[in-house]
Amino acid sequence: MKSISSELHAGKILISDGAWGTFLHDKGLKPGECPESWNLTRPDDVLDVARSYILAGADMIETNSFGGSRFKLKHYGLAEKTAEINEAAAKISRQAAGPDRHVLGSVGPTGIILMMGEVSAQELYDAFKEQAVALEQGGADAIIVETMSDLEEAVLAVKAARENTGCEVICTMTFEKTINGEYKTMMGISPAEIPEKLIDAGADIIGSNCGNGTKGMIEIAKELRQANPHIPILIHGNAGIPKYLKGQTVFNETPEETASYVSQLIEAGVNIIGGCCGTTPEHIRQIAEKIHDLSR
Amino acid sequence: MSETLEKIAHCIEFGKINKESPYPPDMKGQDGADEFTKEALEQGYSANDILQKGLIPGMEKVGLKFRENKIFVPQVLMSAKAMSTAMVHLKPYFQSGEVKRKGKFVIGTVAGDLHDIGKNLVSMMVEGAGWEVIDLGVDVSVDRFMKAVEDNPECVIGLSAMLTTTMVNMGTVVNTIKNKYPDRKVIIGGAPLNDDFCSEIGADFYSPDPQGAIEYMNALF
Numbered sequence: 001m002k003s004i005s006s007e008l009h010a011g012k013i014l015i016s017d018g019a020w021g022t023f024l025h026d027k028g029l030k031p032g033e034c035p036e037s038w039n040l041t042r043p044d045d046v047l048d049v050a051r052s053y054i055l056a057g058a059d060m061i062e063t064n065s066f067g068g069s070r071f072k073l074k075h076y077g078l079a080e081k082t083a084e085i086n087e088a089a090a091k092i093s094r095q096a097a098g099p100d101r102h103v104l105g106s107v108g109p110t111g112i113i114l115m116m117g118e119v120s121a122q123e124l125y126d127a128f129k130e131q132a133v134a135l136e137q138g139g140a141d142a143i144i145v146e147t148m149s150d151l152e153e154a155v156l157a158v159k160a161a162r163e164n165t166g167c168e169v170i171c172t173m174t175f176e177k178t179i180n181g182e183y184k185t186m187m188g189i190s191p192a193e194i195p196e197k198l199i200d201a202g203a204d205i206i207g208s209n210c211g212n213g214t215k216g217m218i219e220i221a222k223e224l225r226q227a228n229p230h231i232p233i234l235i236h237g238n239a240g241i242p243k244y245l246k247g248q249t250v251f252n253e254t255p256e257e258t259a260s261y262v263s264q265l266i267e268a269g270v271n272i273i274g275g276c277c278g279t280t281p282e283h284i285r286q287i288a289e290k291i292h293d294l295s296r
Numbered sequence: 297m298s299e300t301l302e303k304i305a306h307c308i309e310f311g312k313i314n315k316e317s318p319y320p321p322d323m324k325g326q327d328g329a330d331e332f333t334k335e336a337l338e339q340g341y342s343a344n345d346i347l348q349k350g351l352i353p354g355m356e357k358v359g360l361k362f363r364e365n366k367i368f369v370p371q372v373l374m375s376a377k378a379m380s381t382a383m384v385h386l387k388p389y390f391q392s393g394e395v396k397r398k399g400k401f402v403i404g405t406v407a408g409d410l411h412d413i414g415k416n417l418v419s420m421m422v423e424g425a426g427w428e429v430i431d432l433g434v435d436v437s438v439d440r441f442m443k444a445v446e447d448n449p450e451c452v453i454g455l456s457a458m459l460t461t462t463m464v465n466m467g468t469v470v471n472t473i474k475n476k477y478p479d480r481k482v483i484i485g486g487a488p489l490n491d492d493f494c495s496e497i498g499a500d501f502y503s504p505d506p507q508g509a510i511e512y513m514n515a516l517f
Contacts, residue, residue, distance in 0.1 A: 022460070022461075025461050031407070031409070031459070031462045032407060032435065072410075113413065116373060179365050186369050186413075187369050188371075243490075244492065244496065277460070
């Protein structure tokens with residue numbers, strides 16, 4: 001299989017997958033239940049999520065391992081199953097992806113703030129290493145460190161994946177618009193600040209995920225691209241801002257609306273487009289259709 | 297106002313914990329909240345004055361700047377650390393009853409949700425505004441909220457949720473509390489929430505930032 005970077009180098013725009021968490025909740029995952037435990041207890045449902053994105057036209061799919069670090073699994077008494085859960089996650093996605101499509105092993109934040117001094121940088125690095133190694137073992141060919149807001153934690157996770165696996169490494173951070181109109185992470189990091197540090201740490205691809213909808217991602221992508229003219233950029237936007245309607249949470253960015261931003265994202269310098277919370281296989285199908293139309 | 301109390305407020309605002317702390321860089325080597333609080337007590341200031349004229353004004357500036365996106369989570373955490381360092385010196389005066397707090401605030405992240413960063417920020421800032429805070433932690437069941445409400449008459453209750461899937465559990469907590477204690481005030485916060493959700497579940501107040509919660513609570517008493 002060609003690497004993602006080499007496919008991008010040939011000038012292709014690639015399609016990534018959509019939401020996992022909200023999808024699993026639709027399948028009956030209860031609030032408070034550990035999503036990653038389904039890799040062991042309900043692998044067929046997880047496989048169904050992965051397959052639906054492949055069928056929608058995704059060139060790559062993530063794994064159900066966002067909260068799969070030892071520090072997150074500890075809350076559910078599953079810390080000792082960290083390797084098993086992550087390996088299973090990658091196996092399931094590889095089964096759906098087949099040999100020709102990419103499996104991105106998902107690594108989310110640990111929820112620990114390093115500067116509070118409760119956990120050392122070495123302990124965080126070791127936890128990310130454990131997760132990344134197990135994901136590669138299960139069949140991931142890339143690691144995606146995502147939803148990061150602390151640049152220091154992101155750098156540790158990227159390094160852990162780079163130094164301990166042969167996987168390509170992707171890192172995306174989550175920005176929100178401040179009242180001054182700038183984009184910043186919760187920890188105050190701007191898009192312009194991230195390329196240099198993440199690339200130094202070993203990232204092959206950078207970008208942004210989650211946030212307040214696909215439209216805001218255009219500005220974020222421009223800022224990333226301005227800071228670095230070459231690094232491939234991946235965007236996984238939310239399907240808008242969640243709204244609460246009669247006992248249910250609704251994401252109101254339609255597949256049509258998401259797809260309508262595709263050409264602007266590409267113009268801004270984006271190389272891979274998929275979705276985050278609230279996006280569905282239909283969102284991905286329409287993104288794929290748009291990309292195919294544009295490349296014709 | 298006294299110089300020492302102003303210095304305490306300044307240290308809280310900029311997150312200067314003590315002399316050893318390298319943060320913020322432009323205050324390196326200077327005394328921090330720790331030293332100035334000790335000094336103020338030695339100079340004869342009452343613990344109440346230190347709280348009212350030092351810690352609270354310092355934390356209020358932090359709350360306002362955070363709301364205006366002039367500072368972010370790391371700066372708030374350093375300020376909160378500076379505050380808790382100062383509080384250690386004042387603790388005996390709280391315990392003896394010499395210093396009265398504004399009231400009690402019970403806070404927790406609702407059932408099914410393990411996120412604690414937002415909840416901790418609110419908890420620390422409400423404490424810095426002069427309230428006694430009872431932090432129940434994360435994944436707090438309705439029963440545990442009810443027990444805390446029963447144990448702490450006249451408390452204000454704060455509910456936190458980060459996920460769209462767990463925010464719905466706030467409704468159950470609000471209902472259970474209001475059924476038994478209709479006068480008890482319940483405030484809510486968290487990334488996916490808004491005013492519409494607040495009125496739909498019958499909570500009293502939603503704030504997108506800690507300072508809004510503090511202003512609402514201070515106006516109650």
